[in-house]
Amino acid sequence: MSKNSPEFCPECGSTNITYSDDFDEYLCRNCESMWDDDYYSDEEPLDLGACCACGKTEKVENILTINKRAPIPGTGWSCVVCGLPYDGAVTVMCDDCVVGNKEPKEVCYGYVKDKKRISYTALSEEEFNHNFQHE
Structure with a gap:
């Protein structure tokens, strides 16, 4: 496997991956998805800025929802x-x-x-939460 070989399947998350010489691509043995080395090589690293808890910028890869209104309407999470x-x-x-809660x-x-x-303390106290009551 090359330096760009995946650690997990991007389709199902499995680590059961092998290289297929027949197709010159990687194969997930769980879902049978196939992709080549270039699948990962062109990816830009995820850059979400500084962690909202500690301020560091390494491995900031988690987006979490808060049950309060966003400071700017239309820029937060929603529910279809x-x-x-x-x-x-x-x-x-x-x-x-995240691991340290x-x-x-x-x-x-x-x-x-x-x-x-x-x-965080600048957020409105107004709750913003799902409404699963159906008529």
Whole structure:
């Protein structure tokens, strides 16, 4: 396997991956998906900015929803099932803070890709949560 060989299947998440000489591609033995070395080589590293709990920028790969209104309406999470608009607050965290169950000190201000932050305490106290009551 080359330096770009995958550690897990991008389709199903399995680690049961082998290289197929017949097809010159990788094969997932669980879901039988196939892809080549270039599948991963062109990927840009995920850059979500600083962790909203500790401030570090390494391994910040987790986007979490908060049950409060986003500081800027239309830039947060939503739900197509219960009809919520894109108004829920979002925070990003590094792997260590997620594993350590850390509380966020900041939330995203605007879209996650903008990498702007605002203090968690600046959020409105208004709840923003799913509404699964169907008539």
